[in-house]
Amino acid sequence: MQGKIYKSARLTASKIEVKANLDTLFLIEHEIAKATPTLLQLGTKEKLLEFLTSEPRSYTWLWTDKNGVNVGYLTLIDKEEHGELEVLAIRVLPGHQNSGCGKEMMAFAEKIAKKNGRAKVTLVTIASLESFTTLSVQKVASL
Numbered sequence: 365m366q367g368k369i370y371k372s373a374r375l376t377a378s379k380i381e382v383k384a385n386l387d388t389l390f391l392i393e394h395e396i397a398k399a400t401p402t403l404l405q406l407g408t409k410e411k412l413l414e415f416l417t418s419e420p421r422s423y424t425w426l427w428t429d430k431n432g433v434n435v436g437y438l439t440l441i442d443k444e445e446h447g448e449l450e451v452l453a454i455r456v457l458p459g460h461q462n463s464g465c466g467k468e469m470m471a472f473a474e475k476i477a478k479k480n481g482r483a484k485v486t487l488v489t490i491a492s493l494e495s496f497t498t499l500s501v502q503k504v505a506s507l
Contacts, residue, residue, distance in 0.1 A: 369425070370472055375435060375465065377425040377472060382416045382439075385426060389416070389437055392455055399458035415453070422452060427469065435460045438469045440476060443486075449477035451487045 370377040382389065390409045406412045416424060421442040427435040436456040443450050451473055456465045470485075477485050 372468065374430050375468055376428050376430075377438070377469075378428070380424055380426045380437075382413060382422075382424050385424075386413055388426065388434065389424070392434060392436060392457060395457055396455055419452070424453075425472075427465065429460070435465050436469070438473065440473055442480065442482070444480075444482075447481075447483040449473060449480065449482045449485050451485065454487075 369379050386409050390412050393406055393412055406415060416422060416439050419441045421444070422439055423442070424437055424439040426437050429435050434457065437453065438451070438455075439453040441450040441452050451470070454466060454469055456469070473485050477483075
């Protein structure tokens with residue numbers, strides 16, 4: 365299922381199917397990796413696909429500016445059984461960083477969590493792509 369689900373004065377978020385938009389998502393990853401060499405890189409489209417779809421209730425939104433230019437993407441996992449919404453990936457292209465886009469994406473995640481009756485939002489950072497097991501989980505907001 366694809367479609368616009370959020371629009372502000374400067375950004376639009378469209379819910380997308382990861383597999384159908386893998387080229388776009390990988391290009392965003394590649395541009396961010398070039399600008400941030402210390403970032404843990406996914407390296408291939410297959411690894412990105414596995415990462416973003418590893419959970420059955422994961423949802424991805426592609427974010428664009430008012431001119432339709434890609435800004436980044438946000439992937440959330442609905443952890444209903446734990447009463448939380450997990451931010452698996454929040455990516456903002458270098459040209460849009462430090463402009464409030466990431467903040468708007470996180471505020472959007474909080475709205476989704478509230479709408480779905482989740483008590484908190486968590487942000488996951490990954491230290492090892494090989495196993496997906498070394499995670500740092502931070503509670504971002506209690507709702």
